[in-house]
Amino acid sequence: MSERRAGPENRGKRILITGATGYIGRRLKDRLLREPGLSLRLLVRNRAKVRPEVRHRVEIVEGDTFQKEALAQAASGIDTAFYLIHSMGTKGDFSGLDRKSAENFRTACIAAGVKRIIYLGGLGVRQTASKHLLSRIETGEILAAEPEKIQTIWFRAGVIIGSGSASFEIIRNLTEKLPCMLTPRWVTTKTEPVGVADVISYLAAAIDLDARGNLVVDIGCGQLSFQEMMLGAAKAMGLRRILIPVPFLTPRLSSYWLTLFTPVPFAVAAALVEGLKSETIVQNDNARRHFPQIRPMSYEEAVQAAIREIAENQVLSRWCDSSAGALCDIKDQDTLAQAILRDCRCLDFGEIPAERIFASACAIGGRQGWFTYTFLWRLRGLIDKMAGGYGLNRGRRDLSALRVGDALDFWKVADLKPGQRLLLLAQMKVPGRAWLEFTISGHTLTQTAHFYPKGVWGRLYWYAVLPLHHLVFRDLLNKIVARAAGGEGGEQI
Ligand SMILES: NC(=O)c1ccc[n+]([C@@H]2O[C@H](COP(=O)([O-])OP(=O)(O)OC[C@H]3O[C@@H](n4cnc5c(N)ncnc54)[C@H](OP(=O)(O)O)[C@@H]3O)[C@@H](O)[C@H]2O)c1
Numbered sequence: 455m456s457e458r459r460a461g462p463e464n465r466g467k468r469i470l471i472t473g474a475t476g477y478i479g480r481r482l483k484d485r486l487l488r489e490p491g492l493s494l495r496l497l498v499r500n501r502a503k504v505r506p507e508v509r510h511r512v513e514i515v516e517g518d519t520f521q522k523e524a525l526a527q528a529a530s531g532i533d534t535a536f537y538l539i540h541s542m543g544t545k546g547d548f549s550g551l552d553r554k555s556a557e558n559f560r561t562a563c564i565a566a567g568v569k570r571i572i573y574l575g576g577l578g579v580r581q582t583a584s585k586h587l588l589s590r591i592e593t594g595e596i597l598a599a600e601p602e603k604i605q606t607i608w609f610r611a612g613v614i615i616g617s618g619s620a621s622f623e624i625i626r627n628l629t630e631k632l633p634c635m636l637t638p639r640w641v642t643t644k645t646e647p648v649g650v651a652d653v654i655s656y657l658a659a660a661i662d663l664d665a666r667g668n669l670v671v672d673i674g675c676g677q678l679s680f681q682e683m684m685l686g687a688a689k690a691m692g693l694r695r696i697l698i699p700v701p702f703l704t705p706r707l708s709s710y711w712l713t714l715f716t717p718v719p720f721a722v723a724a725a726l727v728e729g730l731k732s733e734t735i736v737q738n739d740n741a742r743r744h745f746p747q748i749r750p751m752s753y754e755e756a757v758q759a760a761i762r763e764i765a766e767n768q769v770l771s772r773w774c775d776s777s778a779g780a781l782c783d784i785k786d787q788d789t790l791a792q793a794i795l796r797d798c799r800c801l802d803f804g805e806i807p808a809e810r811i812f813a814s815a816c817a818i819g820g821r822q823g824w825f826t827y828t829f830l831w832r833l834r835g836l837i838d839k840m841a842g843g844y845g846l847n848r849g850r851r852d853l854s855a856l857r858v859g860d861a862l863d864f865w866k867v868a869d870l871k872p873g874q875r876l877l878l879l880a881q882m883k884v885p886g887r888a889w890l891e892f893t894i895s896g897h898t899l900t901q902t903a904h905f906y907p908k909g910v911w912g913r914l915y916w917y918a919v920l921p922l923h924h925l926v927f928r929d930l931l932n933k934i935v936a937r938a939a940g941g942e943g944g945e946q947i
Contacts, residue, residue, distance in 0.1 A: 467661060470495045470528055470568070472519065472559070473538030473776075475503040475859055477619060478574060478653065480771035482536065485654050487511060492661075497528040499782035502869070503775075503859035519555040522562070529566035534661050535559075537573040537597060542586055543721060543778025549589040551780060556596035564603045571604060572660045573597050574653070577612040577646060577672060582732035586725045594670075601668045607660045608670045609653075612734045613683070615756040616650025617763035618772030618851065620718050621726060625680075626760075627716040627847075629687045634696040638703030640727060641681040645734045646674030649756030655748050656741065663744060672736040675750040680730055683753065690757040705731065713839070717847035718773070769851050774844075774861040784859060784868040784879055790889055793904035795916050797923050800900045803935045808894050812873050813854065814938035815892040815899070818930075819863045820850030825933035827926045831863075834882070838864055841883040865890065886912035892934075901931045 469486060473479035474496040486492050487508070495513040498504060504514060517524020519539065529535060537559055541551035563571055575590040583591060598606035613621040628635065656673055663669075678686070681697055688695040703711075705727045712723035741748070751759065763769055777783035803811050818824055824831045832846065839845030846863040850856075856876070860867045864882035869875060873894060880888035886907040893900045903923060907913045 466491060466493070467533050468493050468495065468531055469661065470497060470532040470535040471538065472497045472528075472536060474498055475500070476538060476776040477771045477773055478614075478650075478657075479536070479538040480775065481616075481650065481654050482538070482657050483508070483512070484770060485658050489658070495528060495532065497524065499777070500785050500859070503782075503784075503857075505857050519558050520551075522558065525558055525562035526566065529562045529568055532563075532566060532568045534570045534572060535563050535568050536657065537571055537593075540590070540593070541780055542589070542725065544780040549585070549592065552589045552593050553596060556593045560597050560600065560604065564600060568604060570660075571597050571606045572609070572657060573606060574609045574611060574657060576729070577610045577674065577734040577736065578729070578732065579737070584725070584728040584731065587729055587734070598668045605666070606668045607663065607665075608668070609656055609660070610670065610672045610737075611648050611653055612645045612674055613647040613680075614650050614653055615647050615753065615760060616653075617760040617769045618775075619650060619760075620722055620773035621647075622757075622760050623773065624712055624716045624718060624723070624726065625683055625687045625757075626691075628712075629684055629691060629693060629695060631715055632695070633693075635684075635698070636700045636703065637681060637697045638705070638708045639699070639701065640705065640708070640730045641684070641697070641699070642679045643730050643733055644677045644679055645730060646672075646677050646736050647683060647753050647756065648674045649751040649759060651759065652748060652750040652756075656745055659745050659748060665744060669740060669744065670738060671740040671744065672738050673741045673750070674736045675753055675756065677735055678753055686753050687757050690754050691761065713842075717844070717849065719844055720842050721778075722773070767853050772848075772851050772861065774848050775851075775859055783881070784866055789887065789906070790877070790891075790904055793887070793889065793906045795905040795907060795913075797903040797927055798900065799902075799927060799931050800898050801931050801935055802897050803899055803938070804897060806935065806938050808897070809873055810938040811899050811935060812876070812892075812894055814934045815876055816856050816870075817854050817937070818934070819846075819865070820853065822853070824926075824930060825937065826929035830922060830926055835864065838882040843883040844881060885909070885915045899931065899935060901927060901934075903927060 469492055471479055471483050474483045475498050486494055497515050499518050501514045501516050515524055515528040541548040573594055575594045576587045578587045580591055594608045615622050708727050709724040713720045835846030844864045848861040850862055851860050856867050858867050858870050865878035866881050868879040869877035876892045878890040886905055889904040891902045905916050907916055
């Protein structure tokens with residue numbers, strides 16, 4: 455893998471990144487921030503999801519691709535615009551939304567005089583494409599529909615291997631958890647993985663690509679089946695695994711299996727399985743011809759890099775960073791005021807430094823657990839998973855640091871004011887809307903569970919779990935303070 459160096463040709467280029475709070479967009483934004491002379495603008499649905507230290511280094515336009523004014527503002531004065539968004543995960547007609555979104559984007563870019571759109575879609579061909587892949591193909595076709603007015607460089611990637619990518623998390627979890635596995639037919643279908651660092655290198659290098667007209671660039675590091683990827687990952691992790699192919703595992707059954715043993719929910723698992731039913735391999739050699747300076751890592755190297763990032767607590771982005779919906783999932787934290795049921799507890803933490811208390815509160819969840827009544831948290835996680843939710847499997851991106859938008863088990867960080875406030879929005883299956891809030895004022899830590907019940911079931915749920923809440927929430931507050939007193943807890947950014 456070779457990194458692109460910033461050349462003088464970059465100076466003064468104005469770049470728009472859409473999807474900058476998603477898996478690929480976050481990493482691209484971090485890479486481009488390291489390149490001198492580029493000026494970056496981000497179109498995001500919630501500016502709070504951009505880390506505070508990044509906010510003053512980029513221009514932010516808040517809005518989405520369905521808002522024409524926001525799009526016009528985002529595209530104005532831009533040379534190159536990255537299109538790294540999709541509506542998958544939206545209930546209903548996600549393909550229709552994606553078509554509209556791409557059309558709006560192309561129209562706004564043309565009107566603003568943008569010279570180049572760079573898009574990342576999926577590998578595969580129309581004839582055998584799954585519903586999700588078809589939508590990615592349609593998006594590329596729409597973006598590239600007016601080549602005389604705007605150039606489109608359309609990258610197509612298959613399985614992306616990187617810390618936090620959905621496919622890698624599936625491979626890693628299955629490989630780590632199951633020494634022996636019955637495997638369905640689709641695991642032998644050929645696909646073409648690629649390391650996430652190489653994907654970012656291609657996208658970044660396309661800013662300066664000297665080419666006219668539209669271009670489709672298929673990227674990958676060699677053909678492999680899912681089975682070969684699992685065995686390759688096992689080897690990279692120093693494990694021996696046995697896979698036994700069987701004819702009777704239907705895609706639906708496999709999706710349930712993935713849901714149970716990996717962090718991804720059913721919808722993501724089903725999309726992946728559906729996508730792997732037909733071959734998704736590189737169809738052209740444009741990557742080698744136009745980007746000879748990039749030599750993609752092998753699959754094993756990509757796995758090792760991903761494992762290293764996880765071990766070193768250096769995961770930049772994860773599949774669950776984005777909202778997987780037509781709206782940003784943490785946009786409406788103000789509705790907290792609607793909550794009509796509350797469990798509020800305060801504790802005076804005396805002379806313990808407030809920043810230690812806050813860091814301790816920010817260290818909850820993930821591998822460290824919830825400090826107390828672990829079995830009850832696990833049980834709630836299992837119930838959630840069985841009901842089609844995330845359960846506790848998403849864990850945390852980072853052992854101690856949090857940022858707005860981070861998934862934290864079945865919660866999402868909705869607000870973070872260092873030293874003052876941590877607000878978690880519940881993403882577990884629950885009959886209503888729920889939040890867990892920690893605030894520090896003077897020497898007092900306040901922990902509040904807020905609940906906005908949906909109808910009678912919501913109220914019944916709240917009163918049914920009240921005794922459990924009493925145990926869990928009382929102890930959680932005490933444990934957060936006790937850990938801070940003992941010097942435990944982590945650094946918070
Ligand atoms: N990740 C992979 O393994 C993979 C593999 C092959 C190809 N790709 C392609 O790479 C591209 C990016 O995927 P990703 O995995 O990075 O996606 P992702 O993690 O789900 O992120 C999607 C991003 O798009 C934003 N977004 C969604 N709808 C929007 C709208 N209407 N207007 C403005 N922003 C919107 C989301 O914002 P919020 O944060 O507000 O939700 C989020 O930042 C996609 O085209 C995908 O097909 C990805």
